[in-house]
Every structure is written in structure tokens, then in C-alpha cells.
Amino acid sequence: MLDKSPSRPDQIPNRAGVGYKAQHLDGILKDPETIGWLEIHAENYMGDGGRPIAQLKHLSEVFPISCHGVGLSIGAEGPLDQDHLARLKHLVDWLEPGLFSEHLAWSTHDSHFLNDLLPLPYTMTNAARVAEHVDQVQGVLGRKMLLENPSTYVTFAESDMAETDFLKEVASRTGCGLLLDVNNVFVTATNQNFAPNDYIDAFPLDLVGEIHLGGHEEDADDTGATLLIDSHSREVVDPVWALYEYTLARSGPRPTLIEWDNDIPEWGVLAEEARQADVILARQDARVIA
């Protein structure tokens, strides 16, 4: 029923894309050149049919689509939910997205889905378990996945590895790629009190298949220290744009997604964020050519 037309776009270009929201459909289709690609949340398209899937099928004929999972719970202590993995395989099989990514986080415990990206201690034992889960996902889907660095608010006393080393370890055990969320780097660096540029310097940028940018909110912890919350509810802030440019100067151009999931603005506001990312990407391209 969901045949793929032969002329469909597949590859995710080194351009700006946006997280797809149904309320932006008209704006997106009116001027499709504004963005290079779209990203969808896998779980929103795991119903059996109806309008969401019909819309996605149509969009996939116009845009390259990247598929981003938010519910696989790869960082869980327990085994992966095989039913959920099967649903994901069904989606990825018919959609054939240009990229598939998930998070270094957990969200399911004891068959309860907690609907947040929860943190895990960075230890070699956990790296081995996460790598097993990534292996399983890649095995079932029959393709490489990208694993995304999280925003974190707490530190585990038992962690004895840097996040960048943890990600390198998982990638080297599984051959997976990485999704570098530059806003998450900025949020986590502020919350964990380290320099975001050092994180980028330590990150295996050659493994990065996609970059995320988004907005965050500012709060404070019990001691009065700044606590940033990864809210995806506003524009990308200037220091994150600067960190993005710092990253691209070292990685070269990468497909870049603007994420905006809460307090969703009119299409024009999101399109402007995408344009800004495209300007920086173009500047990078010019540098590479020069």
C-alpha cells in the first residue's frame, strides 16, 4: 500500500531541515525550497493508518526525510522493547529515511514509558550495554544509526568517563554514527560546568552524520547556579549559533536540524531559523572550497 516512488528524494543534504509539525504543512509546501529536508519523530507515525501516515507518505515524495526515535530507551538497564523495535522496523522499512537516529538516554522502566530522555552514569559497563542495544537496533533495522548526545541536569557520582569518551566507546564497538546536538552541548556544559568548545574539541566529529540546534530556557539550581533546560520552545540563542559555527569549522558541513517542539511558532519564525543555519552552512562551504 505504501509503495515508494522511484523518483523519491533519499539523501539528507548538508542543508538546514526542520522538525515536522502538522500545523506547518501549508507553509512548507508553499515554498519547499526554504528547507533541505524534514525530520519526523518515529513514534508519531506508528499508528496503523489515517492522516498522519498519509501526510508523511506525501511529504516523503517531496523532501528527504530523517527519522528520529524518541522512545527506544537505548540507555535502559533492561532489554529493549522488542514490540517497539518491530514497530520501528515497519516504519523504517516503508519510509526508507535518509537517516535514523536515537538518544543516549532511557525512558522506559518496568514497562512504564516515562516520556523523557533520562540520563545514565558513564561507565564502561554501561557503554558495553548501550553498545549491545545499538547493535540490536542496527541488526533489526539493517542499517547504521546515529546516537545523540543528551542534555543533562544531574551528575552521577559513579560516572568515571567523559560523555565524549562514552560515545566514542559505543561508536567504536558498534560502528554507529553520532548525532551532535549543539544546543545539548551548550546546555550540558553550562549545567555540568565545563567549556562547550572543549567538548566539541574532544568529540569524534568524523562520526557526526547530523547536527541538531534548538532553544533552551534558563533557570537556577538550589545553589543559585545557572541551570539550562532543553525545552525546544524558542529560538536558538547566539552562543549556540557561535558554537555551531565553531563545530562546522572543524567538522565541515553537516545536515542541520532546527528543533522546535513546544510553544510552536508560526512557520515563518521556524523558516527564519532554518535560513540562518543555511547561511552558516554556506559560509562553511565557501571556506572548504577556498
Place this chain on the structure above:
Amino acid sequence: MSVGQAEFASALLDPKQATPAGLIDPEGHPAGKRFDVYRNNVVFSLLDAMETAFPVVHKLVGAEFFRAMAGFFVRKHPPKTPLLMFYGEDFPEFLAGFKPAQKLGYLPDVARLELARRTSYHAADCTAISPDTLGKISPATLMQTHFSLAPAMHLLSSQYPIASIWEFNMIDSAAKPIPGDQTVLITRPKLDLDMQVISPATGTFLQSLQSGHCLSGAHDAATHTEPDFDLTAAISLLLAHELIVKTG
């Protein structure tokens, strides 16, 4: 000190529990408010999902009451899968047992209606058989025919006027509900939902077909409810709403 995910998860859903001791800030202080970010993310995101899922219940009880009530619900019944579009299947039963809402006896059935609409919205697509195809079957054979009905079809019956309550709260021009029971048929011929009030006998007829009885059996069941049940009108309804997917 190691923090297991069981401990983490249980503290997330219970604000009275202390923050797990192995969670700290970068200076080594207890995580405190930092852990509350996760607590808030979990509860608020689920409350938002409930608000999106049950807009009429939300309107009927008001925003403040809804968030407080749904707060109890999401902690007691967190989702069992990451498919949040189906979250809340335990909500009608929860509402039935929720003492502060007992006065609004229709709430559980209104929640059932909202759930059914959502399930129908995401149900599998199908192609209905045409009136011509059905017309080619001889009347005698037709009476012995079993029908597979559209997966998006849902039937509800309530002692309350639930379809009217839904419309009154969601559609500006809708009339005020009149007390009385209603049998409601939800269909989704293409991508858009359709909801209509049908007679109890038509409800019995469709239910009977859905549970696998042949046309004659469904007709018998319907005449039991309403002696002069109009079978021709019922077949027209099946065709008009593109409900017959397969005969056999």
C-alpha cells in the same frame, strides 16, 4: 554510590520520595532541584498529552481541575508504550472511580468517546466495496454473507447524550445536549472522522456484524431490539459510510 533506574523511576513519579543520593551537581552537592527538572518534564509532558487527548473532558471540568485530576492519573497510570497518541486508555475507568468528579456521571463515557475518536483517527486505511459489487450478490446469498467492517469503525452506547456533549463543546454552532441515552457510530471513510447518533437497533445490527454474524443473524439481533427494524436503510448506512471492506 550507584543509582539504579528502578530507584530513579520511582522517585520521578513520587514527589514525596527523596532525590536518589548518588545524583549530584558538578560540585558534588546533592542534585536537589536539578532532579526536579526530570520530574517536571515527565509529569508536564504527560499532562500535555492528556490535554490534547481529552479536550472535551478538559473543557467540562475546567483547566485547573483537569491538571490536578490528570496529575493523579499520570502518576498512577504512566504510559505502557511510547505511542502517546493512544495514551489514556485507563482514563475512563479512572474517572469512574475518581470521587471529586462523581457528580459528572457522564465524564467516563465522554472520555470513552474521545478515546474511540482518536483510535479511529489512527486506524488502518481500507477500501470499501462498492454498492455495485454488493448489488451483484443475490438477496438469498446476501442474507448469509459475513462482512468485514472498516477497522476505523467504533460503536458506543451511553445513558448520556455523549455525542451531543462532545459537539456542544467542540463545535460553536452545536445545539445544547438534551438528556437521554445515545448510541454513537464513529467512522472514517477516508481521513476525516464522521460521528453520528444512530438508533439502538442499528447499533445492535452493526455490533452483531462486527462480531462476525452474517447479515441474517445481525438482522435478527436488530429486530429483537426493534421489531420493525429497517434492513434496507441499515445496508444503505453501511455503504454510505464505506463500512464494508470484505464479504465472505
